[in-house]
Amino acid sequence: MRIHYSIHLKLLLALLVVITSLSPVQSAALTIEDEMGRKVHIKPALQRIVVLTSYPAEIICALGCGENIVGVCKPKRHFLPEIQGKPSVGNSAVTPNLEKIVELAPDLVVAYQWTHKDIVRQLEVLDIPVICSGTWTLKQIDRFIKQMGRILGKPQRAEELRCFFTDTTRLIHGRTQRLAVSQKPRVFLEGTTPYQTSAVGQNAMQTPWGTFMFESPMQQQLEIAGGINCVGSQPAKAPTMSPEWVIENNPDAFIKIAVVEIDGAVVSAEFMHQQRNAFLARPELSRLKATQRKSVFVIHPRLCAGPMQVIGGCYYAKWLHPELFSDLSPMRVHQKMLSQFWGIDYAGTWGSPIP
Numbered sequence: 057m058r059i060h061y062s063i064h065l066k067l068l069l070a071l072l073v074v075i076t077s078l079s080p081v082q083s084a085a086l087t088i089e090d091e092m093g094r095k096v097h098i099k100p101a102l103q104r105i106v107v108l109t110s111y112p113a114e115i116i117c118a119l120g121c122g123e124n125i126v127g128v129c130k131p132k133r134h135f136l137p138e139i140q141g142k143p144s145v146g147n148s149a150v151t152p153n154l155e156k157i158v159e160l161a162p163d164l165v166v167a168y169q170w171t172h173k174d175i176v177r178q179l180e181v182l183d184i185p186v187i188c189s190g191t192w193t194l195k196q197i198d199r200f201i202k203q204m205g206r207i208l209g210k211p212q213r214a215e216e217l218r219c220f221f222t223d224t225t226r227l228i229h230g231r232t233q234r235l236a237v238s239q240k241p242r243v244f245l246e247g248t249t250p251y252q253t254s255a256v257g258q259n260a261m262q263t264p265w266g267t268f269m270f271e272s273p274m275q276q277q278l279e280i281a282g283g284i285n286c287v288g289s290q291p292a293k294a295p296t297m298s299p300e301w302v303i304e305n306n307p308d309a310f311i312k313i314a315v316v317e318i319d320g321a322v323v324s325a326e327f328m329h330q331q332r333n334a335f336l337a338r339p340e341l342s343r344l345k346a347t348q349r350k351s352v353f354v355i356h357p358r359l360c361a362g363p364m365q366v367i368g369g370c371y372y373a374k375w376l377h378p379e380l381f382s383d384l385s386p387m388r389v390h391q392k393m394l395s396q397f398w399g400i401d402y403a404g405t406w407g408s409p410i411p
Contacts, residue, residue: 091169110133308345353407
């Protein structure tokens with residue numbers, strides 16, 4: 057009899073372990089305020105999340121809750137393997153497929169700042185809470201990490217992730233803040249389109265929920281890394297300057313975003329080298345200081361916004377102040393982030409030349 061009792065007890069304990077591992081990540085309801093200032097009531101027993109954009113999905117995975125994501129937009133374009141196999145809910149975070157979202161029976165939808173308001177409202181009518189989030193800038197990222205840490209019951213993991221961002225940023229800014237203005241190179245930040253750039257300061261952007269003040273993450277990281285955006289303030293947040301303007305202002309360095317077919321795609325050193333050579337070959341720029349000194353750098357777009365922008369900041373600091381950051385390896389910091397928070401290995405080339 058005792059033997060049967062012991063066996064039943066072991067089976068019961070084993071079943072309890074399984075049930076616990078599948079238990080909801082949140083046991084009590086809570087209310088948060090999203091980036092658009094909306095009060096969102098999060099249900100208890102949250103298990104299933106649909107995420108419309110990649111950056112919030114990356115953060116949820118970094119918190120160790122990738123299994124709770126049940127649907128995303130354009131899953132094949134994500135760089136994380138665990139996201140690539142998720143069900144698709146459309147090709148646009150602005151106009152996702154409402155029917156597919158509802159079919160997945162989510163407990164929460166993490167939408168984009170520009171997701172159509174009528175879609176958000178229809179989901180709320182169905183008693184599906186919706187958080188609107190962009191997670192482009194460091195401030196937005198920090199806010200989202202803290203909120204999801206609470207929602208998913210991962211406060212310690214959230215703090216660990218926040219510390220990674222804080223420590224990496226302090227490592228760089230702690231040194232560059234002591235530089236005189238004359239020691240900071242004037243940099244032209246070029247997007248994927250020739251001479252399209254990012255201006256200094258915040259710019260108003262209209263969303264379905266009102267005006268949203270936005271500052272370029274690339275500009276923020278350049279400032280932290282001890283560079284000066286030679287474009288300064290402009291009426292538009294992403295102006296396109298003329299070649300004549302660039303020649304007249306003669307920047308000390310160029311940092312260009314590589315043209316990559318898929319935002320999160322891993323690319324080769326040869327691919328990045330070719331893009332840099334194409335920039336250096338522009339005849340109108342041949343006499344500029346930056347091109348003559350080969351102070352032209354190409355960065356992978358994935359390092360220009362979202363969670364991995366801090367890695368982009370490491371590249372900027374190393375390129376612009378190699379002596380000040382002789383002990384900094386952007387590749388090692390990148391590898392630490394990939395392995396510690398996403399459990400994947402470093403692969404490909406993310407900046408050229410490789411510092």
